[in-house]
Amino acid sequence: MLLAEELRHSFGAVRALDDVSFSVQPGQTLAVFGPNGAGKTTLLKVLAGLIQPQHGRAQVDGGRRAIGWIGHQPQLYGQLTVRENLRFWSSLYDAQPPGDLLTRLGLEEHADRPVRALSRGLVQRVAIARALVHDPTVLLLDEPFTGLDRIAAEALSRLLARHAAAGRATVLVTHNVEEGTGLATHVAFMRAGRFVHFAPRAGRGPEQVGEDYRNAIA
Amino acid sequence: MRSPNLLRHAWAVASKDLLVEFRSRTAILSVAVFVVLVLVVFNFGRDPTAVSNLDLAPSILWVTFTFAAILALNRAFQLELENHALEGLLLAPIDRSSIYLGKLIANLVFVATIELIGVPLLALFFNVLVLPYLAPLIAVIALATVGFVAVGTLFSAMTVRTRFAELLLPVLLLPFMIPPLSWAVLATGRLLAGRPLSEIAGWLNMLAVYDIVFVTLAVMLFPATVNE
Numbered sequence: 158m159l160l161a162e163e164l165r166h167s168f169g170a171v172r173a174l175d176d177v178s179f180s181v182q183p184g185q186t187l188a189v190f191g192p193n194g195a196g197k198t199t200l201l202k203v204l205a206g207l208i209q210p211q212h213g214r215a216q217v218d219g220g221r222r223a224i225g226w227i228g229h230q231p232q233l234y235g236q237l238t239v240r241e242n243l244r245f246w247s248s249l250y251d252a253q254p255p256g257d258l259l260t261r262l263g264l265e266e267h268a269d270r271p272v273r274a275l276s277r278g279l280v281q282r283v284a285i286a287r288a289l290v291h292d293p294t295v296l297l298l299d300e301p302f303t304g305l306d307r308i309a310a311e312a313l314s315r316l317l318a319r320h321a322a323a324g325r326a327t328v329l330v331t332h333n334v335e336e337g338t339g340l341a342t343h344v345a346f347m348r349a350g351r352f353v354h355f356a357p358r359a360g361r362g363p364e365q366v367g368e369d370y371r372n373a374i375a
Numbered sequence: 376m377r378s379p380n381l382l383r384h385a386w387a388v389a390s391k392d393l394l395v396e397f398r399s400r401t402a403i404l405s406v407a408v409f410v411v412l413v414l415v416v417f418n419f420g421r422d423p424t425a426v427s428n429l430d431l432a433p434s435i436l437w438v439t440f441t442f443a444a445i446l447a448l449n450r451a452f453q454l455e456l457e458n459h460a461l462e463g464l465l466l467a468p469i470d471r472s473s474i475y476l477g478k479l480i481a482n483l484v485f486v487a488t489i490e491l492i493g494v495p496l497l498a499l500f501f502n503v504l505v506l507p508y509l510a511p512l513i514a515v516i517a518l519a520t521v522g523f524v525a526v527g528t529l530f531s532a533m534t535v536r537t538r539f540a541e542l543l544l545p546v547l548l549l550p551f552m553i554p555p556l557s558w559a560v561l562a563t564g565r566l567l568a569g570r571p572l573s574e575i576a577g578w579l580n581m582l583a584v585y586d587i588v589f590v591t592l593a594v595m596l597f598p599a600t601v602n603e
Contacts, residue, residue: 205466209602222468232463234391234454236398248387249467251380271398287463 158183158326159295163213164203166350173199174210175350181295181343186317186327188337188358190370191347197330198229200347201297204328217295222250225293227301231284235273239264239283242272243290250291262286262312277304285313296320298329302336314340334370338363346373381476384469388477393484395454402450403488406443410493413439418500432501433563436493437556440520443489444482445545448527451478452535461535465601475597479528479590486520508566511575515566518582519559522589526551529593533600555585 159181166174173196181187191197202208204215205224217223226232233242239259247254259265262282272280281304288296296317302310317327317340330347331337338344338358344366346354354373358366396402417435455461464474494512498505505512527548534543559582562575 207462207465220468221466224466226463226466228459228462230459230462232460233458234395234460235457236395237391241394245387245391246463246467249384249464249469 158185158218159204159328160216161200161204161213162215164200164210164215165212166199166203166208166210168199172196172350174203176213177350177352178213179345179352179355181326181328183324183326184321185342186321186329186340187343187345188341189328189330189345189347190332190334190337190366191330192332192374195347196350197332197347198299199350201226201228201299201328201330205297219294222291223294225288225291225296226299227285227288227296228299229303231272231280231287233272233280233283233287236271238269238271239275239286240268242283243286246287247290252291254286254290255292258286258289261316263309278306278309281305282309282312285316289316294325296325296327296329298327300331300333301329302331302333310336334367335363338366346370348374381470381473384467384473385476385480388464388474389480389484392451392454392478392481396481396485402447403485406446406485406489407492409446410439410443410489411496413442414493414496414500428501428503429564429568432497432503432567433560435501436497436563437519437560439493440486440490440516441523441552441556443493444486444520444524444527445548447482447485447489448524448531448548449541449544451482451528451531453540456535461601471598471601472594474601475528475532475594478532479525479593482524482528483520486524487517490516490520503567505567508569511572512563512566514579515559515562515575515582518579518586519555522555522582522585523548523552525586525590525593529597529600532597551589555582558582558585 162178164174164177177200179187189197189200199208203210204217205226206221237245243254259268262285264282264286267275267279272283275283301313305313320327329337329340341358344356344358345352354369421431455464465471494505497503530544530547534540534547537543558578562578565574
């Protein structure tokens with residue numbers, strides 16, 4: 158479903174990706190943990206086709222149409238309402254937003270408010286809705302829990318669990334081991350552009366993964 | 376099947392831009408005030424006994440439109456930097472040329488609105504007749520505007536992620552604006568002087584060729600300018 162082969166990419170003298178290879182099968186969720194500057198966002202951008210790697214290849218079944226992206230920034234227009242934003246983004250995918258999307262994310266009562274008038278947590282929920290408007294089969298998530306309150310974080314976790322249960326793939330990058338572990342079927346630790354650990358989670362909880370992470374990154 | 380999708384996605388981008396502008400009205404109001412201010416200042420600053428209105432009006436009209444268009448073009452892709460929406464556009468499964476065409480359409484509507492304000496004000500302040508030559512004048516303005524807005528929209532995309540975008544855009548754009556602007560000034564001058572249409576046919580042809588060449592080039596080059 159998603160394949161990365163020998164990815165290498167540098168920004169000047171800084172090597173952001175150094176021989177990264179992995180695959181994610183349907184129903185799997187890969188959580189990539191790493192400190193700031195490890196190359197996590199670059200990896201997601203390469204997978205999404207936003208950056209052409211200098212070496213290697215990344216392939217997502219279904220191409221760009223199959224990808225849903227949630228990044229640091231919500232990619233929304235502040236002057237437009239929630240509904241107008243979702244209508245615009247779905248029109249680019251020739252899709253109709255799922256009827257219950259706003260309800261699932263608790264956004265129904267905010268649908269006709271401009272995005273700029275919403276709190277940070279609500280904006281992040283709209284960004285999640287934007288990523289799901291075309292019912293993607295592969296989700297690429299860059300620190301998706303940032304700015305979410307507990308209720309919204311739980312709603313996102315449920316959405317991601319449902320996404321995986323439907324046989325779809327997810328790649329999640331974060332520096333926070335606690336928030337990503339529960340969703341993952343596989344975990345990877347990234348340092349200086351390299352995967353220093355890549356394995357099935359195999360029942361490990363956040364504490365065990367956290368300890369493994371500290372040992373691998375140290 | 377490429378063309379219907381290209382145009383549909385371009386229209387989606389254009390209508391979104393126009394809706395955003397309609398909601399904020401900041402750019403259109405500031406540019407409209409700029410146009411009125413320039414025409415008023417030139418009106419009071421000129422000496423009608425030294426240079427006739429007919430000689431002065433075309434140059435002032437096009438200087439005003441040029442600077443108004445640069446102000447408009449500067450904001451075309453700035454809008455997409457807010458919340459990194461440009462990344463979302465690049466991620467969407469659309470032909471990247473449709474993003475360019477959408478921006479071009481929105482910019483043309485924006486600049487045309489400014490021109491709709493500027494032409495009657497020019498006629499009023501400079502006491503020049505435009506109604507008898509309205510159709511050919513609209514043709515000159517439309518052809519020249521398409522040309523420099525097409526190039527400006529491309530350069531706006533190229534410079535938006537640089538530190539000095541607002542400085543770089545006019546520096547890059549002005550050399551490309553000189554041919555269509557000079558043809559437009561000459562054609563406008565002849566029209567307002569009541570010269571026969573055959574005298575401006577050559578400039579209209581050159582403006583049309585410029586438009587075809589630069590719109591085609593910009594559509595082809597745009598995808599490469601937005602790659603990270």
